[in-house]
Amino acid sequence: MSQINVRVDGVAYTDDVEPRTLLVHYLREQLGKVGTVIGCDTSNCGACTVHLDGAAVKSCTVLAVQADGGEVTTIEGLAQDGALHPMQKAFHEMHGLQCGFCTPGMIMASVDLLRENPNPSETEIREGIEGNLCRCTGYQNIVRAVQQAAGEMAGSASAREEVR
Structure with missing residues (x-):
């Protein structure tokens, strides 16, 4: 041990x-x-x-x-103080899941993608999540969810900058 x-x-x-x-x-x-x-x-x-x-x-x-x-x-651990992480929220709102089996890993990979590239193109999103497979969705709503979360997270960053 x-x-x-x-x-x-x-x-x-x-x-x-x-x-x-x-x-x-x-x-x-x-x-x-x-x-x-x-x-x-x-x-x-x-x-x-x-x-x-x-x-x-x-x-x-x-x-x-x-x-x-x-x-x-x-x-x-992504949700904080009872509030979903923007990526979790976006997957829910944009119907980025069907059976849900891939969803935890897909969300974690997508959060990492936005850490590295906060404003990815559709192609960059598809390339960024290519190591995570989804057998149900066809990926379109997953891409939309990542785009929505990127926008929300950029908006949050902008709001934090304005407060300073």
Whole structure:
């Protein structure tokens, strides 16, 4: 067993884990963060995407011990003070989901995309989420959701700048 210290969704955890435990299994089985979905276990689908130290990673390709000392944000950690993150809200409003299986990973990848590129074109959005598969939607409403969230997040940033 190896001991890890990790912050998940703002809460510090110290746990013993088997060295071979994948981050996705640690999050789901030890911490109860079941919003992080196990999809393919081969890193092809992206359903298990979380943020590790601010960057999107497929948690089925990261060992829990690799997150030691790190900060993990899951889909559950995006909402703040009972308010949905703009990306979560946009996916709901723009019908960016059908069955919902890919949605947590798709949202996490999209948030990371906007961190890197706050105003992406449609092509850039499609390229930015290409590591996350959706078998239901055809992606059009997902793209619209990312566009809406980008606009809302840019508006929030502009409002914060005006207050200064």
